[in-house]
Amino acid sequence: MTIRLSLASVALGLLLGLLGASAKISGNVLLRGAGGFYTSVVRGIPETLWVLMAYFGTVSLMNLLGSYFGNPYLTLSPFLAGTLALGLCFGAYATEVFRGALLSISPGQREAGLALGMSNLRIFWRITLPQLWRVALPGLGNLYLILLKDTALVSLITLEEVLRKAQVAANATREPFTFYFTTALIYLGLTVIIMAALHWFERRANKGYARTEL
């Protein structure tokens, strides 16, 4: 469940991050303002609060929405609320990573695409994104490791992820240390696996590029 939650949040977060970054470097003042507002507000408020807000704070809103569709008891599931909250936070940090990466791609690349008669979407998909990926990967990897640990917060809204399971087991057996320590080892194991995967991705993405070494 922990892994599933982290992957779902990353998917949402990457989308928000790309949108946020495009908004932040766009020529439109309104979009730039919205992007700046998004990143500074989301990053200034604890993840815990976002998680609780997504679950408990949306009850009346969802009920209202539900009553339009004939189901007044509509609520967000813990999984959905957790994904929304963590995706929102990941997106805000990813915005900054993507913004830096977008700025590192020379405008000539885009202009070359335009000169070849490609549409904006095609330029983004075929030219910008593949290069963006390479530059943004280390930053996104760090964010993913942070996100993995933030998934523990979703246990507060009763999602049955690894920490919640450990809590239940600890209460049942009266051996809290054993179970919490095992959980810690699980997190460390996941961290090692992700780090290895990121290393592999980075090697793949950096094929054909010389690396600056000190």
Place this chain on the structure above:
Amino acid sequence: MTWAERWTMIQPWLPQLWEGTLVTLELVGLAVLIGLILAIPLGLGRASRHWYIRAVPYSYIFFFRGTPLILQLFLVYYGLSQFAVVRDSMFWPYLREPYWCALITMTLHTAAYIAEILRGAIQAVPPGEVEAARALGMSRSQALQYIILPRAIRIGLPAYGNEVILMLKASAVVYTVTLMDLMGVVRTINSRTYQFELFFLVAGLIYLTITILFTQVFKLVERWLKIEASRKR
């Protein structure tokens, strides 16, 4: 609900919210200060040239950066009571208190992050400056005290400022061990009034204000230490 009604709803809780904010600030302040002191030997050890000196801080940092703060908190608050040795020891009166558990956990947690910042900063000190200090006849410890650390502090300060803000946000989980920090107060109000949106909004605004204040303070400190002048030219 009009804004006036909302305000009358918030008003009676203001003293508690203020108390909670103070608890949060106190915890974060103490944790990042004691954490900094703990981090100095850790960071120095981490930057050592001998692998056997590096190994201990490395495993400490790996554990504390690789697991969530909330889990570490449970490990200290609920986990330690599993052992009779701990329950019978002289530390038990402290380890029984949520406040001390939260403070200990947060300090150990942030020390790992600060140590890593310090290591990065020490390794970013230009080697030529260290060599120059040694060539002038300074001993190793003199070079550390007068050249390496002052330089490293200036290099690492912006990252330390970020860490303080990250700790402020991370501290919101301490309410899970029944501590009445800002988040704890808000959760209590939630269960009394059933006004979730309103008080989450209030809590969000308070956290946001503290974040902005911290950012400004660190900007001042950076100016005071003349960080700009020591950036690479």
